Every structure is written in C-alpha cells, then in structure tokens.
Amino acid sequence: MDLRDEIVAAYADAVYAGIVAYLRAPSDETLGALSRNTRNQIDRYHLDGDLLCYNIEKFDAPRVVEPNDDDLRARIIHEFHDSPMGAHLGREKTFASVSRDFFWPHMYKWVRKWVRTCETCQRVKLSKSSQAPLRPLPIATETWRSVSTDFIFGLPPGAEGRTGVLVFVDRFTKMVHLIPVSDTVTAAETAAHFIDCVFRHHGLPESIVSDHDPRFTSAFWSSLFQLLAHPETDGQTERVNRVLEDVLRSYATSFASWSSFLPLAEFALNNAEHGSTGLTPFFANNARHPRVPALIAVGHPTAPRGSTLGGDEDGVNDMTSAAYEDVALNAVTRSTMNKALATPDIAASPLATWTDRTLIDPGNAGVPVAANYAPKTPARPVDNAAVSEFVWQRQSIARIVRDALQDAVDKQKDKRGRKNMATFETGDQVLL
Numbered sequence: 001m002d003l004r005d006e007i008v009a010a011y012a013d014a015v016y017a018g019i020v021a022y023l024r025a026p027s028d029e030t031l032g033a034l035s036r037n038t039r040n041q042i043d044r045y046h047l048d049g050d051l052l053c054y055n056i057e058k059f060d061a062p063r064v065v066e067p068n069d070d071d072l073r074a075r076i077i078h079e080f081h082d083s084p085m086g087a088h089l090g091r092e093k094t095f096a097s098v099s100r101d102f103f104w105p106h107m108y109k110w111v112r113k114w115v116r117t118c119e120t121c122q123r124v125k126l127s128k129s130s131q132a133p134l135r136p137l138p139i140a141t142e143t144w145r146s147v148s149t150d151f152i153f154g155l156p157p158g159a160e161g162r163t164g165v166l167v168f169v170d171r172f173t174k175m176v177h178l179i180p181v182s183d184t185v186t187a188a189e190t191a192a193h194f195i196d197c198v199f200r201h202h203g204l205p206e207s208i209v210s211d212h213d214p215r216f217t218s219a220f221w222s223s224l225f226q227l228l229a230h231p232e233t234d235g236q237t238e239r240v241n242r243v244l245e246d247v248l249r250s251y252a253t254s255f256a257s258w259s260s261f262l263p264l265a266e267f268a269l270n271n272a273e274h275g276s277t278g279l280t281p282f283f284a285n286n287a288r289h290p291r292v293p294a295l296i297a298v299g300h301p302t303a304p305r306g307s308t309l310g311g312d313e314d315g316v317n318d319m320t321s322a323a324y325e326d327v328a329l330n331a332v333t334r335s336t337m338n339k340a341l342a343t344p345d346i347a348a349s350p351l352a353t354w355t356d357r358t359l360i361d362p363g364n365a366g367v368p369v370a371a372n373y374a375p376k377t378p379a380r381p382v383d384n385a386a387v388s389e390f391v392w393q394r395q396s397i398a399r400i401v402r403d404a405l406q407d408a409v410d411k412q413k414d415k416r417g418r419k420n421m422a423t424f425e426t427g428d429q430v431l432l
Helices: 005-012 017-024 028-032 037-042 070-081 093-098 107-116 119-124 187-202 234-254 259-272 281-286 293-298 313-317 334-342 350-355 384-418
Strands: 044-049 053-055 064-067 145-153 164-170 175-181 206-211 227-229
Touching: 005 053, 005 070, 005 293, 017 044, 017 053, 028 234, 070 093, 070 107, 070 293, 093 107, 119 234, 164 187, 164 234, 175 187, 175 259, 234 259, 259 281, 281 384
Parallel strands: 145 206, 206 227
Antiparallel strands: 044 053, 053 064, 145 164, 164 175
C-alpha cells in the first residue's frame, strides 16, 4: 500500500470519517453528525478524488489533510526534516516546508518536538552565540543583481578529496549555489566556478560582496567584476555558511561523502523559507514551488502527475485540481519534433526551421549577412493576458521581497542601537 492509500484508509477514524461522508453525500443528516466547530469550517474542506484537502484561507492553495495517525505524520515530518532534501534544518524552516502542502491540527507542536528531539541536530549544531553588529548594505532590487560570496574550509575530505565549499548567495532572494572546492583553489578557478554556476544561469551581477580573501581581490577577478570588500557587511553569506556547515555535519553523520550530497543541500536551502523575506528562494526566483518526492507519493492536488519529458502531455494536463483546468502547456516533445522534420507540410518548430535552412554565401551582396545567423521564426499568437499576469506576479513577488528586506534591515538597526551593545574581544565567538 502506497502513502496515498494509507492516508485515505486512515480517514476512517472518528475525526475525519464524518467530514468525508458529508463531502461525498451532502445532506442535513451528514452535516448534523459533525461537531459545531467542524460545521463552521466545512467549507474549507473538499475532496480531490479520495484525498481530503483543506484550505486555510478561501483563496489559499489546498493542503492534504493528514489523518489522526502518528506514524503517517511522523513519516511526513521525517521526509521534510531528516531526508537529504530536508537537510536537518531548524524548526521554523521545517514547519514552513511541511505546512506548505500538508495540514493537521497542532502541526507546529509536532515539528517543534521532532526537531528538539532529533539526535543528529543536537549533535552537530552549535549553541547560539552573541550576535555581532552588521553594517547594512543597500538593499538589492532584483534577482541576482547583487551577489555575496565566501568560502567554507576545514571540512573532511569528500569523494574527490575536496575540503571546502564555494558559496554564492543572491542578496535579493537568498538563493544559493554551492560548489565543492579544494583548499588550494585559485582566483582563476574561482572565476571559472562563478561563470559556470552564476553567470551561465543568471547573467552578470552589478556588484559582488565578499570578504578580503585574496581569491576575490586578485587582479584577475577585479578586472572582471567590481567588488564590495568590507568584511563587516557580508553577514548574509556568513550566516548561510553556518547553516551549511550544520547541514554538512548532519550529512557526515549518515553518509561517507558530504560532497556527493551538496546538490541536495543546495536544494534544501533554496526550498526553505527565509526569515528576512518570508519566502523560499526557489519561489522568489521562479514564482512556483518545486515538486518533492513526498508530493509525488501522495499525489498532491497541486502537483501534476505526468511529465513532458516523456511526451506525456495528456498526463500533465490531467490535473486533479479544478483550479488548473485552464492551464495551457506549450511543451514540444521529441515525437512532435521528429514528425515535423519528417513531414514537410507540417509546421515545424523554430528549431526545425533553423536546422533545415541552407546557409547563404556572406559574400553575396544581394543577401543580408544576418540571414545566416538569424533564423526566421514562424509567427505564433501571443496570449497578452497570460504575459501580463506573469509580469504582474513577478513584480508582486519583487515588491514583497523588497519590503521584507527593508523591514529586516530596520529591525537589525534597532537591535544594534538598543539591545545589541555587547563588546567583543579578539577570539570571541559571535553569530554573523
């Protein structure tokens, strides 16, 4: 029996059996069998097939209701906290991840107790230290426009003998990229990692914030990018480094090589809600939440069951939530492409037009040279409403992030001016 079937079978308990019975056959009799509190909230419940879902707010995304079964609830928390994609993150981040897709009463208490009693967390995480004052930087205004970066060294040798991690953080969304490196990494290698992991995906930032590591202040690096090199300002990357060290230590207790799990650690950090923005870096960058194994196992109503990678557009379009019935998928599959190439009278995609063209001699003055490099893309209708909605959504997310960052900076200033007047001496441990 898979996880979804186990959840559905557990709805037969005294708490949810009446709700399921009413939703399947609404009547005064089935409604009267419910408690008054449940009757007042019955409009928040709905069935997705045989799966019971709950909306905390009227227009909120549905959450799968976990029945009153301790084992099932423990399995869900274990998936979001103890698995490699959970990365043993803290109480708040774990609760935010679980509550995004699941619901049961007193979930926060469950998560708090689980994290508090997690043996791995207690063994690898350091006790909190005093917080050093930070000099706030200007708030970034767009994704990957300003990047902070730093190194972590002193880790046990990984699968390839590497003992360090190069960390890049988008100062706007807090998304991270992690690259395993050796302790002898050079400035040229660092620049190559930057091009491969940051520039290739996000373009060139306007500024890079770093400490005084010679790899960042070398002539080669500074000839490409302008650095903001003040060690007090980059508390953000230092904070990511501390969380990352906790994550890697938790992996080291269970796995022989931390470096092989670095992509999962990166995913876990990017899929965890950030305290200063209230959003996950993944959502702030992509305007959607990623699919995780737990949602596939349950068949979550907001997760498509198919994949365009295998040409299964029908499966992808067969969403289980009515809210997604109007979603149009424009994916071009391999079979569609092959058919277009084999049949000339069928309109091919831009790729087919490009690969089927005949190169023109640039020396022929009668033909524009640009024709060799600019394929003619067939016209296709543009859904202006969909484009406007996408732009509006991205702008809304950006406003939320900017406001949250400004609020976080203001709170930091208050702490520094009122209660954060501790003095530090050389050698003291502080939380950056």
